[in-house]
Amino acid sequence: GAGVSQSPSNKVTEKGKDVELRCDPISGHTALYWYRQSLGQGLEFLIYFQGNSAPDKSGLPSDRFSAERTGGSVSTLTIQRTQQEDSAVYLCASSLAGSPEQYFGPGTRLTVT
Amino acid sequence: AQSVTQLGSHVSVSEGALVLLRCNYSSSVPPYLFWYVQYPNQGLQLLLKYTSAATLVKGINGFEAEFKKSETSFHLTKPSAHMSDAAEYFCAVSALAGFQKLVFGTGTRLLVSP
Numbered sequence: 647g648a649g650v651s652q653s654p655s656n657k658v659t660e661k662g663k664d665v666e667l668r669c670d671p672i673s674g675h676t677a678l679y680w681y682r683q684s685l686g687q688g689l690e691f692l693i694y695f696q697g698n699s700a701p702d703k704s705g706l707p708s709d710r711f712s713a714e715r716t717g718g719s720v721s722t723l724t725i726q727r728t729q730q731e732d733s734a735v736y737l738c739a740s741s742l743a744g745s746p747e748q749y750f751g752p753g754t755r756l757t758v759t
Numbered sequence: 760a761q762s763v764t765q766l767g768s769h770v771s772v773s774e775g776a777l778v779l780l781r782c783n784y785s786s787s788v789p790p791y792l793f794w795y796v797q798y799p800n801q802g803l804q805l806l807l808k809y810t811s812a813a814t815l816v817k818g819i820n821g822f823e824a825e826f827k828k829s830e831t832s833f834h835l836t837k838p839s840a841h842m843s844d845a846a847e848y849f850c851a852v853s854a855l856a857g858f859q860k861l862v863f864g865t866g867t868r869l870l871v872s873p
Binding site: 689739741748 | 791793795801802803804805808810849851853859860861862863864865866
């Protein structure tokens, strides 16, 4: 079956602009995670959605970052007023409820110029 | 708090040689442990996982890892390296229950020479 998909695969934006990154989880997976992979910080957790529960936003680095998940499926990560330090690969993962196995998408490479 | 330490940012082996990638974890509760592989410009692929069943875990592509509680280790091994194993490998830990975010190590790049 289809895996986790993310779009766009690459995004170049100017400093100060807003960007939206999309994640389509595996069908039936109720848990969805966003991670960020950067040279300086490695792989770090950003936000977690589980079903209809309130998301865990404990990993978001600043209030410029937000995410939503519509209809328990597709998720959008929004970064407002992008900064150069936001340049990274943003990875999305999904899992079945209660399962420890997370399946990752190919990521979106964000470059802020 | 949970954490993972991967010793060696780069490991070089010859084709056919043993692969050993080291991972030590810190967790106040029994953890789940994982090894992921990342090929260039791709996402993370799960190699294997430890979920408190057998301590010796076999994964894909001939890799295996052994959970050693006394040493808080979960080292990844493969008896014979192949050129296609060249990639970056990440060890990760998560809690057994509840919110299961992954906490990753810094990664080890495996280089395989002919």
